[in-house]
Amino acid sequence: MNKFAYLCAALLAVLILSAPAHAAAAVKMTLRPNLVAIGTGYDGTKVTITGRIPQGTSAVIRLLGEPRDKTFKKKGKALGLLWMNLGAVEVKGVPDVFLMGTDGMSDMDWEHSDLAFRSVKGDTEDWLYDEFIKLMEQDGFYAVENGVIQYTGKEDGVRSFRAELAVPSAMHQGVYRVEVLAVKDGKIVDMAAEELHAKLVGLPAFLAKLAFDHSLLYGVAAVIIAILAGLFMSMVFKERGGAH
Amino acid sequence: MFHMYLPIAGNSVNVFLVFALGGFVGLLSGIFGVGGGFLMTPLLIMFGIPPTVAAASDSNQIVGASTSGCLAHYRLGNVDFKMGILLLIGGVLGGFGGVQVIKILRAMGNADFLINVTYVLMLGGVGAYMFIESVQSLRKRAPEAGAPAKPVKKSCYAAMMEKLPFQTDFVKSGVRLSMLMPLVLGVLVGVLAAIMGVGGGFIMVPIMVYLLRMPMHVVVGTSLFQILFTCINVTILQSYTNHTVDFVLAVLLLLGSTLGAQFGTRISRKLKGEQLKILLATLVLAVMVKMLLNLLVTPDVLLAVTGGH
Numbered sequence: 257m258n259k260f261a262y263l264c265a266a267l268l269a270v271l272i273l274s275a276p277a278h279a280a281a282a283v284k285m286t287l288r289p290n291l292v293a294i295g296t297g298y299d300g301t302k303v304t305i306t307g308r309i310p311q312g313t314s315a316v317i318r319l320l321g322e323p324r325d326k327t328f329k330k331k332g333k334a335l336g337l338l339w340m341n342l343g344a345v346e347v348k349g350v351p352d353v354f355l356m357g358t359d360g361m362s363d364m365d366w367e368h369s370d371l372a373f374r375s376v377k378g379d380t381e382d383w384l385y386d387e388f389i390k391l392m393e394q395d396g397f398y399a400v401e402n403g404v405i406q407y408t409g410k411e412d413g414v415r416s417f418r419a420e421l422a423v424p425s426a427m428h429q430g431v432y433r434v435e436v437l438a439v440k441d442g443k444i445v446d447m448a449a450e451e452l453h454a455k456l457v458g459l460p461a462f463l464a465k466l467a468f469d470h471s472l473l474y475g476v477a478a479v480i481i482a483i484l485a486g487l488f489m490s491m492v493f494k495e496r497g498g499a500h
Numbered sequence: 501m502f503h504m505y506l507p508i509a510g511n512s513v514n515v516f517l518v519f520a521l522g523g524f525v526g527l528l529s530g531i532f533g534v535g536g537g538f539l540m541t542p543l544l545i546m547f548g549i550p551p552t553v554a555a556a557s558d559s560n561q562i563v564g565a566s567t568s569g570c571l572a573h574y575r576l577g578n579v580d581f582k583m584g585i586l587l588l589i590g591g592v593l594g595g596f597g598g599v600q601v602i603k604i605l606r607a608m609g610n611a612d613f614l615i616n617v618t619y620v621l622m623l624g625g626v627g628a629y630m631f632i633e634s635v636q637s638l639r640k641r642a643p644e645a646g647a648p649a650k651p652v653k654k655s656c657y658a659a660m661m662e663k664l665p666f667q668t669d670f671v672k673s674g675v676r677l678s679m680l681m682p683l684v685l686g687v688l689v690g691v692l693a694a695i696m697g698v699g700g701g702f703i704m705v706p707i708m709v710y711l712l713r714m715p716m717h718v719v720v721g722t723s724l725f726q727i728l729f730t731c732i733n734v735t736i737l738q739s740y741t742n743h744t745v746d747f748v749l750a751v752l753l754l755l756g757s758t759l760g761a762q763f764g765t766r767i768s769r770k771l772k773g774e775q776l777k778i779l780l781a782t783l784v785l786a787v788m789v790k791m792l793l794n795l796l797v798t799p800d801v802l803l804a805v806t807g808g809h
Contacts, residue, residue, distance in 0.1 A: 296748075299503035299512040328803040338617070338795040345803070387803045394801065395548065425503070425512030426548065459748075460507035467508055467743050475739025478560050478747050479732050482754055486567025489758035 283309050283448040285436040290450060292423065295458040300425035303452060305436060308414045313438040313445050314359055315405050315417045316371060319452065320433045321353035323376075328388070347380050347388050353397050353432065357421050360403030367400045369442060396424050429456045429464075508746035509553045515752060517547070522561060522756025529562075529757065530569045530764020531771075532705065532720060532780045539787065540753070553746050556738035559731045560750035561757055566728035569761035573721030576769060580718050582668075583682055584725040587704070590686020591730060598691040620791050622692070626706045627784035633710075634777035677712065685711055705780065716773035 285307035292301055309315050330345045354373060358366050366372055377385050392398035405419040421434075432452040438445045456464055466474045503512045525540045540561070544554035573579050666679040685707050692703055704726060708719040739745040768776065 294505055296504055298505040331799050331802045331804055339797070339799055384803075387801055390801045391803050425505070426510055428510045456507060460505050463747055464507040467739065467745065467747070471743055472736070472740045474747070475736040475745060478739060478745055478750060479563055479735050481747075482560055482564035482735075482750065483567045483732075485751070485754050486564040486569075486758050487571065489564075489568045489762060490571040 283307065283436055283438045283446045285434075285448045285450060287434050287450045287452060290452055292427065292452065292454045293457045294427060294429065294454055294460060295456075296460060298425065298427075298460075300427075301423050302420045303423060303434070305419045305421065305434065306408075306417065307436055307448065308416045309436070309438040310445060311410060311413045311415055313440045314362060315407075315419070316366070316437040316439050317357040317405065317419050317421060318371075318433075318435045318437065319353065319355040319421055319423070320376070320435070321351040321428075322430050322432070323349040324352050326350060326352070326388075328391075330384075345384055347384065349378055350376055350380075350388070352428070353424070354392070355398075355421060355423070356400045357404040357419055358400070358402050359405040359407070359417075364442065366402065371437065371439065371442075371444070372400060373398055396426065399424075427454050429454055504748060504752070506549075506553075506746045506749045508744065509549050509557075509749055511548055513547065513549075513749070513752075518749065518752040519756040521547075522565075522753035523760035524756075525753075526565045526569075526757030526760025527764040527767075528760075528783070529565045529724070530572070530761035530766075531768045532764075532776065532783070542790075544749075549746075549749065552742060552744045553749070556735070556742065556744035557746045557749045557753070559734040559738060560745050560747070561753035562727060562731040563735060564750075564754040565757035565761045566724045566731065568758040569765055570721065570724040570728055572762060572765040573717075573724060573768075576717075576721070576765070578717045578721030579725050580714070580722045581725065583708075583712070583714070584722045586679060586682035587686040587689070587708075587722075587726050588729055590683040590688075591690040591726065592733075594687035594690020594692075596690075597687065601691060616791065616795060618692075620788055620795065622703065623784050623788035623791070626703065627781045627788055630706060630709075630777050630781035631785065634774045634781060637774045638778075681712060709777065716776050717768065720768055720776075 285305055288304045288306075292303075303319075305317055307315075325346060325348045327344050327346050330343055331339055333339060354376065356366060356372055358364075368374070373389050380388070389398060401422065404421060405417050408416045408418050410416070430453075432454060433449055434452050435447055435449045437447045455461075463474075502515050504515050505512045521540070521543055525543075528539065540558045541551070541554045544558065545551050549557075570579060668676070668679055689704050689707060705719055705723050708714045708723065709716060714722070735745060771779075
């Protein structure tokens with residue numbers, strides 16, 4: 257469904273673009289960095305997006321994770337009194353990260369607009385999707401950040417912009433899509449997109465590989481190291497003398 | 501602030517926060533002999549760790565904390581290995597049985613509900629009993645200080661215990677009873693542990709105090725011994741089956757908890773048995789209240805992430 261949403265957006269852009277006789281200048285973007293290295297010290301980062309959009313439109317930036325199916329337990333009342341995890345429910349094809357940045361200039365309610373989280377809803381039931389959004393916003397995976405886009409100049413029917421988007425620390429290895437939308441009256445006029453790659457490096461990469469590819473060895477090693485650490489601490493304290 | 505990325509949990513955490521968290525739970529582990537599994541996992545989830553990773557990594561850190569605490573108690577003469585091994589054997593047998601019970605419950609579709617309600621009732625009952633009994637014990641001691649000891653009438657329970665076969669002396673615990681007792685009780689705890697998904701530390705400690713009549717200090721040391729092997733098993737199984745042990749997280753917690761366990765052991769030595777029981781009972785009741793509130797209060801979000809603890 258996410259790809260369907262992309263297709264719709266692209267199709268819409270083409271239709272609108274071809275309608276006026278005077279074609280608007282295309283959206284251009286540059287993404288730096290386009291590779292996020294997740295090492296031991298990683299604690300979130302910022303990506304800088306620069307580029308230009310047609311005059312008379314506003315820029316909206318979106319960063320989306322890969323579409324995934326997510327399973328949750330639905331909470332409900334048992335015996336009319338106790339809140340319980342009831343049956344499992346599934347939300348299909350939703351990105352595990354959805355960040356949105358705007359210029360913060362319009363009165364637009366971006367969070368509830370068709371360009372934000374609703375755009376990847378697919379066939380999910382309304383109540384379920386609302387709860388899903390609440391959960392993801394609580395955990396910081398879905399967010400709308402207003403005022404992160406600054407316009408840096410205008411010339412020949414285009415305006416330049418620069419934006420910094422905060423990437424959360426809870427990121428998984430994978431490919432993310434960064435989009436710049438040129439928006440007019442709440443509609444997408446044109447868009448450009450680039451890929452942002454997140455990659456594990458160093459110790460996290462080593463441990464993740466060990467955990468998934470050599471899981472038994474990993475488990476045994478974890479136990480042995482834990483025991484050795486416990487023994488080490490015991491020895492350290494023993495040398496303090498003065499047992500009670 | 502210094503942060504570290506956890507490769508399995510997929511998140512970045514403040515190193516000092518995790519260290520302090522481990523230290524706090526390790527302290528409790530040293531004082532009471534409970535592995536801290538039921539406290540640590542909810543706290544980790546609160547800080548953004550996925551539930552399945554929290555539970556599995558916590559088992560790993562308990563291995564270290566229990567090693568450290570158990571060794572400290574051993575030096576103080578507080579570990580009854582004979583009792584611990586029998587409880588452990590019973591626990592393993594019970595664990596297998598518990599898995600079958602869970603399968604049946606899941607087939608009936610009411611597993612989660614029964615687990616939560618059982619947990620609340622169990623903790624509430626045990627905590628309340630320990631609290632009341634310990635307070636009464638403290639009161640009794642004062643007036644009876646100068647009076648000659650009144651001959652104690654044997655309870656039906658004690659009489660029944662003495663009739664069981666395979667009577668043996670447990671020197672460290674200072675009790676004589678049938679070897680069947682720790683085995684059977686170990687089985688029961690193993691079943692409950694499998695059903696409730698925790699190490700069983702909370703239930704094991706009261707059982708050792710009240711049913712096996714062990715002194716509190718030996719209960720703490722022996723409980724750590726038993727928990728150590730339970731969590732070794734859990735860590736390896738979780739890593740092999742679910743890939744949910746985050747080693748970095750476990751090590752950070754471990755450094756804090758092993759330190760905390762050492763201090764906890766010393767505190768345990770300074771407190772009277774009844775004081776230990778009151779503190780543990782208070783802790784158990786606090787956890788019970790928290791779980792009860794989760795059952796009664798309308799949650800903010802009507803979805804929960806899959807994977808329990």
